[in-house]
Amino acid sequence: MADRGDFATLLRAWRDRLHPSAVGFPDGGGRRAAGLRREELAQLAGLSVDYLVRLEQGRADRPSEQVVASLARVLQLTDPERDQLYIAASLPAPHPALVPRHVPGSIQRLLARLPDAAISVFAADWTLITANDAWRSLLGSFDGEQNLAVREFGGTGPEVIRTPEDAERFHRSLASDLRVASIRYPDDPELPALVARLAATSERFAQLWSEVEIVDYRAPRKTFVHPRVGPITLDCDVLTVNGTDLRVVTYTAEPGTDDASKFALVLTLGVESMKAE
Template sequence: MDRTELGEFLRSKRERTRPQDVGLPAGTVRRTPGLRREEVARLAHISVEYYTRLEQARGSSPSRRVLGELARALRLSTDERDHLFDLAGVAPESPAGPRSDVPATVLNLLEHLTDVAAFVVNARYDVIAWNGLAAALFEDFSAVPPARRNLIYRHFLHPDPAARHYGMSGAEEFGRLAVGQLRAAAGRYPTDPQIHALVDTLYRRSAEFAQLWDVHHVETGHHHRKTMHHPMVGTLELNCDTLAVPMRDQYLVCFTAQRGSPSHDALRLLSVVGTQDMSTAMDNE
C-alpha cells in the first residue's frame, strides 16, 4: 500500500469533484470548489476521522468495500478506480456481479440534466449515481446506506406501503417488472452473492415478492406515465423513460414533465432548492 500516493490521489480527486457532481447542493461559499472531507466520508459511509487519516497517509489499509464506496463517491472513471485499488494494494472487485462503476460520460450527462430527475441503476436495481434533482424529488440517496440503496428492497420492505414507490402510481406494475428483471439478472450473474442475498431476504420477508418470484416471469419496459404526490410541491405528472447504458448492464432512469406545465414548474423549483427545507426557501422568495 502506497499511503502517500493514495492520500494525494484522494485529495486531488476530492478537490476536483464539485458538490453538484454528486447530487449535493453547492451550499455556502467554499475555500475550494471541491467537496469537503466530511462530504466524501458521508457519501462513502465511513467516518470523517478515517477518511482524513487516509488523505494524510496515516490510515490503515482500506477494505475492498471502502475503496468501492470511495470510487463511487468521487465519481472515478474505470481507470481511476483501478488506480485507486492499485495504490491501496487491493485486488479490484470481482466482475462476477453487476458493475457499479458508471461511465464518466454518463456522469457528465447526469450533471447537465438540470430539468430532468435522473439516476442510474445496475442490474440488481442498486442506485449507483444520481443528480441533484433526483435527490430532491425522491430522497437523499447519499444518506442511505449502500446496502439499502436498492429500489427492489425498498419497494417490498418499506414500512409504509403507500410510500414504497415514492408515492408514485404504478407501484404494482413496478414490482412485477422489477422482480422479472431481477430474475433475469440472477440468470446472467449466477455466482453474485449480493443477488443471492437480496433474493433470499425478500423471499423470506415479503409474501408478495415470493409470489412474483415463483411465477418465473421476465418482463421489460422503457416508458411509463407516473402520477406522484410530492410533500413539498404537490401532485406531479411525470414521464419515466429508461435508457440502457451500453456495455455496462446499467440503466439511466429519467423523469421529466411536459414543458410549460405546472409539473415542469415544480421540477424547476425543486432543481433550485434541492433537498433544503422547501418551506423556508419559498418564504424567502
C-alpha cells in the same frame, strides 16, 4: 500488492486532477488549485473530512470496499484506475462477474450538468448508486435501504399513483430484472442474498419469483405524490449504459404544463421538502 503509501498518493493526485465543475461545484471563488477541495470530496463520498485527511496522509488503516468504491465513483476514475485504487487499498479489484457499480465519469457529468432533470443511477439489481439534487428533491435521499425492489415490495418506496394493472406490471418487471441480473452475474454473492431477503419478507415477490417470468416493462410517465406539492406527473426514461448494465433513470416535466410549474417548485424547495410538515 501495492503498499499503503500508494493509496494516499493516488488519492491526492486524482483529487487534484478532477475539475470542480465536473461534479457540479463552481470553479471560481479564489481556489488555490484546479482540483477538488478535501471538503468537497468528503461531502460527495459521504466521508468525514478528518477521515479523508487521514487517508491522504496514509494514516487510516484499511479503508473498506464501500469507501474505496465511493471514492472511485466521485473521482470519476476509469476502470483501470479504479482497479489500481482497490489494489493500493489491499482489496481485490471488482470482478467482472459481479454486478457493475462503478459509474463512468461521463454519466456523473450528466448528473451535474442537467440540474433541471431528476436523474439517478441504479445497478442491475436496482440498488441506487448515485443521484442528483433534483432527484433527491423529488423522491428523497433513500436513507438506509438503497434497493428499489426492497422498498417497493416492502411498501416504503416513493409514493406513486398507479392503476392496479400498472402496479402489477411494475412488480413483475422488478422481479424479472433481478432474475436477469442473477443469470448474468451468477458469481455475485449479493444477488442471491437479496432475492432470499425479498422472498422472506414479501409473499408477493416470492410468488413472482417462483413464476420464473422474464418481462420488459417501463412506464413512459409516472405520477408521484410529493408531500409538499402534491401529485406531479413526469416523463420517465430508463437508459442503459453500454457495457455496464447500469440504469440511468430520468424524470422530466413537459414545458409549459402545471406539472412543470410543480416540478420547478420542488427543485426550489430542495431535499428538505420531502419532509412533510
